[in-house]
């Protein structure tokens with residue numbers, strides 16, 4: 001993926017949200033104040049946090065008898081088709097590792113600004129500490145500090161961005177990411193089977209899959225009604241795995257039936273969502289659902305997000321199994337590296353990024 005010429009991007013001054021919060025401002029800087037149409041839905045007009053979202057028991061897939069495997073695979077297929085988001089329990093990821101990852105991420109965000117700025121995200125790039133997806137001086141900013149790293153393949157890593165503090169942070173990211181890779185590979189196997197395909201279809205197609213991690217830290221905000229924690233977007237990945245830190249308030253919302261629906265997450269579960277790659281491959285049978293995050297008046301929130309996607313060389317187009325007279329081909333053939341470049345060089349804007357591939 002060719003880097004964007006940094007000199008041509010003028011993003012203006014980007015306030016660090018945690019530093020802003022330290023002074024407990026009564027007014028929110030204009031760059032964070034959303035236009036009316038973009039502001040979070042007022043509480044009284046919002047549906048209660050959803051606990052109807054499907055829950056998949058991973059152990060039934062990996063250790064169940066043939067009946068359990070079959071019924072859980074069907075449940076998974078239904079979750080992908082009707083929600084695009086689901087939670088996974090008994091996911092085989094050590095809960096202590098998840099806790100350590102959470103603690104290390106929190107410790108990183110609590111470091112002094114000058115320490116975090118050693119890993120500053122360069123304008124127009126997505127790795128490091130700062131705000132990604134900002135490309136102009138008049139673009140609104142998210143009420144969020146982010147820290148992102150490319151994980152696999154090795155060539156996407158920038159070793160200068162791997163923190164030396166907290167001391168065990170980088171090792172923890174490494175171990176955690178290996179576990180997340182297994183979760184993604186396993187889920188893709190059963191997603192493939194649920195679609196009536198071979199279990200290894202995605203593994204074979206994706207080559208050496210691209211994996212990235214992003215930690216999103218949302219400080220409390222005195223006017224959560226005016227800001228967004230994270231702009232609406234769909235993920236450019238094949239699958240995304242989200243771990244929400246313990247004690248976090250509800251913050252993630254998905255666009256379901258044209259309404260923003262807040263998601264209530266089960267402690268220790270992993271939240272999975274379908275990304276743009278799977279939408280294209282299934283010709284829209286499974287959709288990458290638009291989502292956003294909102295801020296909270298008194299509580300901070302932390303999410304740790306893994307993106308899993310095909311290798312950059314892979315050419316993608318809807319699989320022939322999902323194209324017929326009734327379901328005409330909705331996406332053109334394109335190279336995933338080109339899509340990644342397009343994704344990271346545009347602001348987050350709902351599902352607009354996927355127009356790149358639409359016919």
Ligand SMILES: COC(=O)C(/C=C/C1=C(C)CCCC1(C)C)=C/O[C@H]1C=C(C)C(=O)O1
Pocket residue numbers: 126127132148149150151156210211212213214233235236237238307308309310339340341343344
């Ligand atoms: C909101 O989405 C993202 O922040 C994001 C970024 C991922 C990446 C990095 C943090 C570093 C390495 C490159 C990569 C683009 C993977 C989403 O990831 C999605 C978007 C695309 C495209 C993808 O493949 O995963």
Ligand SMILES: O=C(O)CCC(=O)C(=O)O
Pocket residue numbers: 214216230235242251252291292293302303305
């Ligand atoms: O923090 C959240 O809940 C949402 C994060 C997210 O959507 C992302 O990082 O892509």
Ligand SMILES: [Fe+2]
Pocket residue numbers: 233234235240291
């Ligand atoms: Fe996302």
